[in-house]
Amino acid sequence: MNRRPLRKFKNGAFLVLSSIATLMGLACLAAILWTLLSHGLAGMSWHLFTEMTPPPGAQGGLLNALYGSAAMTVLGILIGSPIGVLAGTYLAEYGKKSRLSTVIRFINDVLLSAPSIVIGLFIYEIVVVHMGHFSAISGALALAVLAIPVILRTTEDMLNLVPVGMKDSSAALGAYPWRTTLSVLYPAARSGIVTGLLLAIARISGETAPLLFTALNNQFWSTDLNAPIANLPVVIFQFALSPYKDWQDLAWAGALIITVTILILSISARVLLALLQSGRGAGR
């Protein structure tokens, strides 16, 4: 029995189907970017960056939301990065194969894909309930908790890439591990660790769910970390679901700003990583 035509047919069908799947994936990305550009560019103007979020029917911008998002992201990274970097250092340098490290690595990977809304509830329970009100600082803490796993993972991976010879040389000069880490490993892994920070910023700057009940929102300009603060994702959420045309336009403009920022961050992180890898490859 000649099975050759059937086999060729199956193979051809598979080739076509998997190419279609890839085209569908790319089409989704293109469709989303196209929608954002066509709706968002219309709303782009200087008002966005100079005026506060308006009441319905009035003209306005997103200044307070942009500031609030930037402030909480920066604060979240400032809180999260020392913890992430130090914990990653522990896993890579001190506890490499200990049972504790295995557990921490596992838990960290679970946290990496844990639903962000659950993290929001956690911060609500331990911070907002005790303070008695919503606040910018609780929003920043929620973002920090989301940033830590990303930073920890990248730091550990990047420290592991540093050639053992460099570490040994430092140890041979009589340096304690802390000195080696600070003066040899961190500089050698610097761009890798920066990549982790960029990825973490990209991850947290679009997060909405954990801010809903930590930072809440604020229609006015506020720099008080102890009070609710406006932020881009929650403003987009509220304005997009509103029946007012002005608000929806602002939501689209905000969505475009946030997406472009995040895509630029992720692309730079990837470029940095590629440079790092090609540099290392040439060095060997």
Next chain:
Amino acid sequence: MAIIDPRHAAKQLIYERIFRAATLSAAILVLLILGGVAISLLRGAWPAVAHFGFSFVTREIWNPVTDEYGALAPIFGTIVTSVIAMLIAVPTGFGIALFLTELCPPLLKRPIGVAVELLAAVPSIIFGIWGLFVLAPVLQRHVQPWLIDHLGDIPAIGDLFKGPPYGIGILTAGVVLAIMVLPFIAATLRDVFDTVPPMLKESGYGLGATTWEVIWHVVVPHSRVGIVGGVMLGLGRALGETMAVTFVIGNAHRISASILAPGTTISSAIANEFTEAVGDLYTSSLIALGLLLFIITFTVIAVAQAMLRRLERRGMSAA
């Protein structure tokens, strides 16, 4: 440093201890965060758990006026939307991963891979707003009427496609979720397929197998554990995803047979109602929903990670 100053050495040792303690406490903090999440959710959910007991997860009622809450509708919605998402995203992600590892011209491999990863970086609120304003109208006008006309009258499965085409609802949420988890599944599966030793694949080709036969008889069996792990990782994402679903689910606390009807999920119920919840029991019930979500996703993600780890270890011992 020809002469070692004992004072200097003692100071170095102190710094060393401080630094080591700092890194260790940061690492332990990660454990404490997870423990803290579990404990704080338990504490917050306690009033609801104590009041409703086990019936919380078996009752459909959700009535803030009479202060009665049951989690069955959100649990149902979460599972059904995730199942729809996986039914779409797993075959598609599988196709993309195979295209990238086995078929793609080397020149296009990186750009397409990066594009898929960028889709993963788009924040979920963007998927939500896109789903509401672009996808839902398209489904309402073109896809849902077709489903109702052609599948609505078939016995047994017809009930799934009954009712008016709302646009928003369980099906739309499932489709948006599918697009969201697709890049995660595709990227994980691509990495999994990349762990198959080229020697095995070349042996297959050497025996005269077609690309499909090599994939089905060599690549897939070899990476079975990783495939299940990658799919479950995607499932974990789909179960916990909040904003994208909140936009398009319709937020109706009821269980409908039709997947075209509005519904609710655990995460969207929390996102929609938490800040408006008045009364301790209402808030506590929402936190209890969060606890349920935490337990479900934790289990799924932990199993996924365990399977991916098994693959990694095997990959290392084979190399």
